[in-house]
Amino acid sequence: MGSGTGRDDRDDQELMARVQAGDVRAFELLYARYAHPLLNFFHQMCFDRAASEDYLQETFLRVWRARASYRPIGKVSTWLFEIAKNFWFNEREKIRRRPFATGAGGDEGQAQLSLVPDQGGAAPADAARAREIGDAVGHAVAELSDKLRAAFVLARYQHLPYAEIGQILGIPVGTVKSRVALAERLLRARLGSYLEE
Amino acid sequence: MDLPREDLVAYALGGLPAEETPRIAAAIASDPALAGELKQIERHLRLHERTPRIAPTPELWDGIRSRLDETGAPRSLLRRFRLPLAAAALVALAFVWPQQGATARAATLFGEVLERPDGVFAATGVARVRTAGGVTMTLDAGTDFRLESETRLALGAGRVFLEVPPEASGFTVVAGDLVAVTTGTAFLVESGKPTFVWTESGHVRCSWRGRERLTGPGEAFFASDSPPPPLPPSPRAWFTRPAIEAETPDAQTVRVTLRNGMPDPIEVAPSRSGEPVFFARYLGHDFPLVPDDFRPVTLAPGASRTFDLRLPRPIPDGEALVVSYARGGVRAEARR
Numbered sequence: 001m002g003s004g005t006g007r008d009d010r011d012d013q014e015l016m017a018r019v020q021a022g023d024v025r026a027f028e029l030l031y032a033r034y035a036h037p038l039l040n041f042f043h044q045m046c047f048d049r050a051a052s053e054d055y056l057q058e059t060f061l062r063v064w065r066a067r068a069s070y071r072p073i074g075k076v077s078t079w080l081f082e083i084a085k086n087f088w089f090n091e092r093e094k095i096r097r098r099p100f101a102t103g104a105g106g107d108e109g110q111a112q113l114s115l116v117p118d119q120g121g122a123a124p125a126d127a128a129r130a131r132e133i134g135d136a137v138g139h140a141v142a143e144l145s146d147k148l149r150a151a152f153v154l155a156r157y158q159h160l161p162y163a164e165i166g167q168i169l170g171i172p173v174g175t176v177k178s179r180v181a182l183a184e185r186l187l188r189a190r191l192g193s194y195l196e197e
Numbered sequence: 198m199d200l201p202r203e204d205l206v207a208y209a210l211g212g213l214p215a216e217e218t219p220r221i222a223a224a225i226a227s228d229p230a231l232a233g234e235l236k237q238i239e240r241h242l243r244l245h246e247r248t249p250r251i252a253p254t255p256e257l258w259d260g261i262r263s264r265l266d267e268t269g270a271p272r273s274l275l276r277r278f279r280l281p282l283a284a285a286a287l288v289a290l291a292f293v294w295p296q297q298g299a300t301a302r303a304a305t306l307f308g309e310v311l312e313r314p315d316g317v318f319a320a321t322g323v324a325r326v327r328t329a330g331g332v333t334m335t336l337d338a339g340t341d342f343r344l345e346s347e348t349r350l351a352l353g354a355g356r357v358f359l360e361v362p363p364e365a366s367g368f369t370v371v372a373g374d375l376v377a378v379t380t381g382t383a384f385l386v387e388s389g390k391p392t393f394v395w396t397e398s399g400h401v402r403c404s405w406r407g408r409e410r411l412t413g414p415g416e417a418f419f420a421s422d423s424p425p426p427p428l429p430p431s432p433r434a435w436f437t438r439p440a441i442e443a444e445t446p447d448a449q450t451v452r453v454t455l456r457n458g459m460p461d462p463i464e465v466a467p468s469r470s471g472e473p474v475f476f477a478r479y480l481g482h483d484f485p486l487v488p489d490d491f492r493p494v495t496l497a498p499g500a501s502r503t504f505d506l507r508l509p510r511p512i513p514d515g516e517a518l519v520v521s522y523a524r525g526g527v528r529a530e531a532r533r
Contacts, residue, residue, distance in 0.1 A: 014319050024265060028258065032476060032483045035253040043251050053257055060261050134247040141248075155210045156245050162212040180210065181203035188241040195240055 012076035020067050027067075031060055034077065037158055038084050044153040045088055047142055055091065059084045074167065081160070081168045085150060092146060133194050140190040144183055151176055152183035200224045200231055209238045255484055255509045317341050317353060332368055333360040356387035361399075370394075375420040378402045384412075391421030443520040443531040448511040451477060451486075451531060453520050456501035465502065465522075466493030475506060479518040484509050486520075 012033070018026030038059060042052035062083050070079060141149060147169075154165045155176075162176045169176070188195070200221065207213045208221045225231045320336035327333045330347040340355025350357070352372040360383045361368045370377045372388040382399025386392070394403050395417040402411050403418035412418050419425040440456045453475060457463050465474060475486040486506045496502055512518055512533045519530050 024262070027265070028262070028483060031258055031261065032485050035257065036250075036485060039253050039257075040250050044248075049251055052251070053253070056253065057257060057261050057264075061264055064261075064265055130247055133244065134249055137244055137248050141245075155207075155212050156242060157248075159211070161214070162207055163214065165212070176212075177201075177203040177207050180212070181206040184206045184238060184241065185202075188237070191241065191244055194244055195237075 013072050016067075016070055016072065016076050019064075020070060027060075027064060030063075030076075034080050035060075037077075038080065041081065041084055041153060041158060042088065044141065044157050045146075045149060046092075047138060055084070055087060059087050062087065075164065077160075078164050078167050081154070081158070081164075085168050088150075089146070136194060137187075137191060140187050143190070144186065148179050148183040148186070151179035152187070155180045200228075202234070205231065205235055206238055209235060209242060253485070255482065258482065317343050320355070330368070331362045331364060334358070335360075352386055352388045354388050356385060356389075358385045358397075359383065373420065375403065375405045375418075377418075391419045391423070391425075393417050393419040393421075393425070441520065441522050441529040443518070443529040445512055445518065445531045445533050446505075448513075448533060449508050451506050451508055451512075451518060451520055452503060453506060453522075453529070454501055454503045455496065455522060457496040457498055462495050462497050464493055464495050474522065475504070476521045477506070477508060477518055478521070479508075479512055479516055480510060 012030070015026050015030045015033075019030060035056060039052055039056045042055040043049060046052060046055075059080075063080060066083070070076075141152070144152065150169060151165060154160045154168060155162065160168070162173050162180075165176045165180075166173045171179075204213075204221055205225075208218060208225075213221070225235055319341040325333065325335050328344065328347055334350070335358040336342070337356045340357055341353040342355075342357065343351045343353070345351055348367055349369045349371070350359075352370060357370070359368070359370065359379075361379050368379055370379075370386050372386050372392045375386075375392050375394065377384070377386060377394045379399065379401040382401055383397040384399070384401045385395040385397070387395075394401055394412060396412040396414060398414050400411050400413055401418075403409065405418070405420040410418055417425065442454045442456075444452050446452055455465060477484045477486055486508070494502055506520075508518075514533045517530055517532045
């Protein structure tokens with residue numbers, strides 16, 4: 001009897017075996033399972049919905065093309081995030097960063113950017129405040145260096161274990177620890193005014 | 198503080214392996230300064246819950262799918278084991294089986310059983326299969342096995358509950374060194390540490406490394422020299438999943454009701470990897486359903502909960518829609 005996570009991964013391995021056999025339906029299921037976290041990974045890295053969607057599509061096309069090279073020695077999710085990370089770091093020079101949630105450039109994701117979790121049935125003023133905080137947090141994360149941001153995003157937003165983050169980023173666990181801790185310290189300093197509430 | 202601050206951050210984020218956390222927890226418990234710092238870190242990390250999440254639009258998959266065709270995807274060899282939409286409706290009947298004949302080597306009654314290139318079958322969710330010999334197998338998610346003949350199954354991993362009719366004489370299950378031979382019975386075999394057989398009704402002859410025993414109802418046989426671990430109340434109950442019902446009050450909404458018929462509470466929540474709670478299959482696609490304001494809920498035994506989920510595309514009149522609860526491997530069909 002495996003843990004829930006273990007079973008998730010076993011299911012992923014089954015899907016990947018089918019994907020390797022060329023089963024498009026299995027690939028669609030794999031996409032359905034990981035599109036959400038990977039799309040948000042890109043969005044947390046570049047804060048551009050349209051670009052994030054492009055990256056997601058390109059990542060899954062790379063996954064499809066590279067399916068024969070997959071070896072079931074690690075978690076499927078790690079392999080997917082590794083491809084996504086490589087794509088992101090290859091593309092980052094082309095990225096024109098946008099301020100978070102300003103709506104500049106007609107970002108089609110604006111509607112989604114206004115969705116703030118955990119506010120429930122909050123009053124409009126509370127909702128506006130929650131959105132303001134969300135924007136401020138996004139700005140602060142955007143100001144981190146790429147390396148710090150990638151480590152922090154994978155740890156805080158994707159909830160990945162440090163060992164897995166190390167595999168994805170190709171760095172030792174100790175380096176993951178120091179990058180995430182430094183990112184946390186920088187962010188906390190930048191967001192200090194919101195912590196006093 | 199003799200605990201590195203980076204360990205404290207890692208602890209707050211839950212990023213460390215389980216074996217490392219007691220050491221850090223003990224250090225925090227014995228040092229008020231560390232405990233205070235941890236509170237500050239946690240308070241800061243909670244702020245990040247305010248950042249928005251975005252959901253993929255259905256068009257994204259369409260774009261990927263259209264470009265896959267450029268590379269010429271080979272036809273799947275597994276097509277015959279796909280879950281037909283009609284079978285999905287059977288799941289809603291929860292363990293009421295159709296009396297259709299199984300003419301193939303094994304017919305999937307519900308769930309999904311896949312054949313890997315090495316000839317091993319694997320269940321990706323709870324699945325029920327009937328062999329041509331009339332043996333019904335309920336497979337837990339992650340179970341893999343090889344059907345060596347109409348009367349012999351080799352279990353590689355996971356657990357299977359078998360119902361063997363009297364006419365299927367001498368049905369044999371092999372799990373590692375353990376061999377179970379039975380007829381006219383219902384029993385469970387789990388391949389694990391230890392592997393064991395658990396008889397619900399009838400009798401099963403079990404053998405392992407020269408040890409042999411005939412087990413009766415309620416009796417278990419463990420392939421182990423150690424004292425056996427306790428067993429839950431009923432083997433059949435292990436495969437019970439929440440019941441699910443679905444209806445479409447309008448073309449853009451599906452109303453899903455989950456009922457917990459199990460003895461323990463269940464948590465309705467996305468997986469750690471972010472897998473959505475529900476999927477909807479219609480118009481030839483699986484769409485993840487991610488309620489904007491969804492919060493994990495715990496369903497007590499016997500409790501039910503209804504979710505109104507907005508569909509990414511309107512359902513055309515007459516179109517069948519299958520909703521699946523991703524964490525429980527159950528599905529229900531609704532039709533406009």
